[in-house]
Amino acid sequence: MINNYQQALAFIHGRTKFKKIPTLERMRVFLKKLGNPQDQLRYLHVTGTNGKGSVVAMTREILLAHGLSVGTFTSPFITRFNERIELDGRPISDDDLVRITSRVATVVDLLDQQLPSGGPTEFEIDTAIMFCYFAEVHPDVVILEVGIGGTYDSTNVIADPLATAITSVGYDHMKYLGPTLADIARQKAGIMKSGRPMVVGKLPVTAMAVVEQAADDHQVPLLCAGVDFVVNSLQDGALFPVISYQSDELVLPKVTLSLAGDYQVGNAGVAITLARLALTALGLPVDKRSVAQGLAATHWPGRMELVNSSPTVILDGAHNLPGIQALCQTIRDDFADRDVYLLVAILADKQYEAMLGELAALPNVHLTATRFAGPGKQRPSADLTATLAQLRTRYPVQEVADWQTAFAGIAHQLSADDVLIITGSLYFISDVRHLMMD
Template identity: 50%
Template sequence: MVETYAEALQFIHGRDRFKKKPTLDRMRQFMHILGDPQAKLNTIHVAGTNGKGSTVAFLRDLFMAEGQTVGTFTSPFITRFNERISTDGVPISDDDLVAMVKRIQPVVDRLDRELAEEGPTEFEIDTALMFCYFASHPVDVVIVEVGLGGLYDSTNIITPAVSVITTIGLDHMKILGDTIPQIATQKAGIIKSGVPVVCGRLTPDALAVMDQTAASKQTDVRALGRDFTVKNQPKAETWGERFAYTWGDHRWQHLEIDLLGQYQIDNAATALTAFITYHQQRHLPIEIADIRQGLRQTAWPGRFERLTTEPLIAIDGAHNEPAMVELAQLLRQHFSQHDVYIVLAVLADKQYDQMVRTLLKVPNVHIVVTQFQGPGKRAAATPQALEDAVTSQKRISMASDWPSALKQVLTNVSADDLVLLTGSLYFISEVRQYFKDAD
């Protein structure tokens, strides 16, 4: 039996990540034995290729600004596992995590015996811990982030108040399919009968899948760019964004966020629409002052996050090709007058060749490709593989490990330049910890 925090983590991380056949039957059985804790929760469900974490953070802070208590379930964590299960942004305590593991461990043992090779996976256990925790430590609303896909994700046994789908792009193609409509179909799997759906900026073919799925479930979709809109309102300071928001009678100017990038405006607007939808369903009033405060105070670690200001060093968790396209756009918009030095490390199962090429399309970018310790059994792409991904070797060099790459970059930068470490959330988690320890 698990007794310590270290043993609890060992128990969680020691499980298989995937099973051969995707199914929700095992998760339903698991939760049923535990008394269906998820049925006691008031939830909002968030899926999407990119932007899930930031959208969850905006939603959390919108609810908190009006005095509600908010549970969140997110992945991956940046510094410690506990971050994945948080209340009002505060991670679950070590003692509570151990208590929850002790509660579910006998059920996991029983399912292992009954289902042989098909016992619960690591993420199913994470999800079970979260459901049990919030059922026994009640909050006003729990914002649940999908782990992977949607249709067969272990979180998909809930019936939420609102379903949110942020973006659809090509990622996890071995599991979810290799076309946008195929991936959209997996994400649309979270749409439930009669539950309203809010979508971020989707391509027409992805949005068509959402509309068809919603119609078959007797519900409707509110989509960014079609039903609600945003307009960027540039401001003098370099950090943060300002925008106008319009949806029906809701027309607000000069909403501000402290995160950078057009995609963060999109995430904020998607969260805001989900927030309003939730309030409309429950006939609850909304205050624009709360909305302004909630959006302005939202921070999300590892999303174009400043670590130091002189020199300006930032980290960003862009870990797939759609995210790199957004990142390249951000660099063009905010840093076209600066030299940008990127330390890039990517997991080997990503489209790293395309990611490198996308970054090199920004003319003032210089890249040092390197590697980091990949999580568990997942390997990082070698610097050589990353360098081989491009034909022209101009503006790209190589370092054996990321601290060497950073040292190499810092000898070249001037006070006006930007140093950016990116390519994987696991990588920037390592970087962030390194800077924290150095303080």
């Protein structure tokens, strides 16, 4: 029996993470026994190597500013599990989570006995709880963030989204998605639905070719960055980008983003286009002031999140090579004239050698590597000692095993003009945020 919040979380987190053979069949059986709650709602579906969460957050705020109610499903959470399932920016209540988890657990027990491969995985259970909750509260739109990939992601059971999006394609989760950018793009293109438009951010050429072929096969109209909509940064060196947006349907000459970092310029273009498609599909006019208001109101914890201004302290959950490359570009553009202290911890299943190499190449960076508990025994923090020994850096690299000690050591030596960026893993950022916000 699940009677309280702790029991609900223990049940969810106690489930297996992955099965050997990817399939949506188990998820469909699972949802059928729950009464197919997913069939009653209208969706936007977002995938991508990086930028998914930011695009979801910006799209949500634009739609909220237009007066709609909006559900969101995102991962991972930063502070509490409830953040993954939100209605109008408010996390699902503990009572609702316990009640729905208890209902879902009954079906899971049944499927554990009936299915040869065993019952649902942790993420399938998260997804089912989300669908059940939103079927009850019935927002105008639900924005789904894909967990990994697309084709076999448990969110991909929805039949008829208003629109879909691919924010970016880069190297991450190759164990599950395949070794090449074409393989990864093919998985992400799997969320396309026949006749429904897809918004596409700037993709590598090989990835774009795969997406275009899939769109042809499924009669999916593509709206591509740089072709169907153009977004430009208007102010060099601004931590919070000022952008212009232009498409045949909408022109925004000047809008300021509330999410920091150069990479948010492209994400904003995808979010504006996705929100516009949703509003049009719902028969609503697009209001320029509401778009600007939504972008100015967007907050997304752990993504270039400014938590202190003098000295500048930023939490950025760049957790893979493309994410670190985007962070490096922001450092080059916005902090080239300042000393930047980096506190970095990375999961062992990531490309940590390449990620550290990118950071070490920056001339104004003081690099401190550390470790943290990680999300579970199967996914520990990487031992970076051997990699650090091979790095060539302008300033000596520090390694401090205990991240709290490392954080305190850096904090004591910062001057008002210095920048501290804590990065390498969203799970690490979550731990640091707990310490800072308590």
